[in-house]
Amino acid sequence: ELKVEQNPLFLSMQEGKNYTIYCNYSTTSDRLYWYRQDPGKSLESLFVLLSNGAVKQEGRLMASLDTKARLSTLHITAAVHDLSATYFCAVLRFPSGSRLTFGEGTQLTVNP
Amino acid sequence: DSGVTQTPKHLITATGQRVTLRCSPRSGDLSVYWYQQSLDQGLQFLIQYYNGEERAKGNILERFSAQQFPDLHSELNLSSLELGDSALYFCASSVEFRVSNTGELFFGEGSRLTVL
Numbered sequence: 001e002l003k004v005e006q007n008p009l010f011l012s013m014q015e016g017k018n019y020t021i022y023c024n025y026s027t028t029s030d031r032l033y034w035y036r037q038d039p040g041k042s043l044e045s046l047f048v049l050l051s052n053g054a055v056k057q058e059g060r061l062m063a064s065l066d067t068k069a070r071l072s073t074l075h076i077t078a079a080v081h082d083l084s085a086t087y088f089c090a091v092l093r094f095p096s097g098s099r100l101t102f103g104e105g106t107q108l109t110v111n112p
Numbered sequence: 113d114s115g116v117t118q119t120p121k122h123l124i125t126a127t128g129q130r131v132t133l134r135c136s137p138r139s140g141d142l143s144v145y146w147y148q149q150s151l152d153q154g155l156q157f158l159i160q161y162y163n164g165e166e167r168a169k170g171n172i173l174e175r176f177s178a179q180q181f182p183d184l185h186s187e188l189n190l191s192s193l194e195l196g197d198s199a200l201y202f203c204a205s206s207v208e209f210r211v212s213n214t215g216e217l218f219f220g221e222g223s224r225l226t227v228l
Contacts, residue, residue: 031215042114043202043219050214088155090217098209099145099168100217102155 002027004091006103014111016078021106023072023089031092032065032072033100036085043088047074079110115139116220118203124226130191133223137184137205143167144186145206145217146178150199161186162208193227200224 003026013019023032031050035043047056049065049072056063060083062075072089086107090100115138125131137144146158157170161180172178175193180186190197201224204217 033216035219040200040224042221043204045216045218048214048216092209092215098143098206098215099157099160099170100215101157102147104154 002029002091002093002101004089004101004103006087006089006106008106009104010107010109012109012111013076013079015080018078019076021074021076021087021089021108023074023103025070025072025089025091025101028067028070029091029093030067032063033090033092034063034072034074035088035090035102037088037105038085046087074106076108079108081110081112084108084110114218114220116203116205116218118201118220118223120223121221122224122226124228125193126228127193127195129193129227130189131193131225133188133190133201133203133225135186135188135203135205135220137186137203138218140207141205141218142184142208143206144180144184145204146172146186146188147202147204147219148199149202149222150196153199155202158188190225193225195227198225198227 034046047063052067054065086105088105090102117136142163158172160168178188200222204219
């Protein structure tokens with residue numbers, strides 16, 4: 001059974017600081033997705049990582065994928081309050097219906 | 113706006129009742145997925161349909177059922193509701209997975225079900 005684990009699950013950080021969220025998964029997959037969710041809202045796609053060594057950046061967020069280590073990271077640079085949200089990583093489980101298996105989510109709070 | 117439409121947005125009902133949640137996928141997407149998000153279980157995959165046929169099943173209770181209609185909209189039926197069924201139910205859609213595409217899921221706004 002595919003397991004996806006994130007850490008930390010809760011992260012409180014000061015504005016202007018850097019931090020990394022880790023996502024480990026248990027079986028082979030070449031595709032890794034990061035989503036953002038604001039409280040009570042939908043999931044917004046942030047990054048799609050399609051191969052080993054993939055790196056994507058958008059603003060203060062950068063995601064990377066190491067398929068050999070079965071690890072993805074989401075790095076936050078110089079955090080701002082607007083980044084406060086819950087971040088999920090998800091792994092594609094194909095050919096079992098091509099569904100995504102999600103991690104538990106990391107609840108990020110950025111304090112002024 | 114992801115293009116995935118879910119109704120109703122909020123639903124309050126009593127234990128033992130039955131409800132139906134509706135989802136319209138993005139234009140052109142043939143796959144529909146249902147996920148349940150509760151505080152203690154996180155995001156749990158329930159079921160996937162592709163072009164009207166069930167493609168994969170996850171942790172879906174026997175009291176729950178789903179279908180996808182010829183116009184590709186999908187419905188999730190929840191019956192004999194219990195307090196523990198209170199959750200946010202998301203529908204997502206995607207194109208058919210191929211090596212050449214991203215496999216990305218696009219999520220609706222969710223239906224928040226409260227069982228009293």
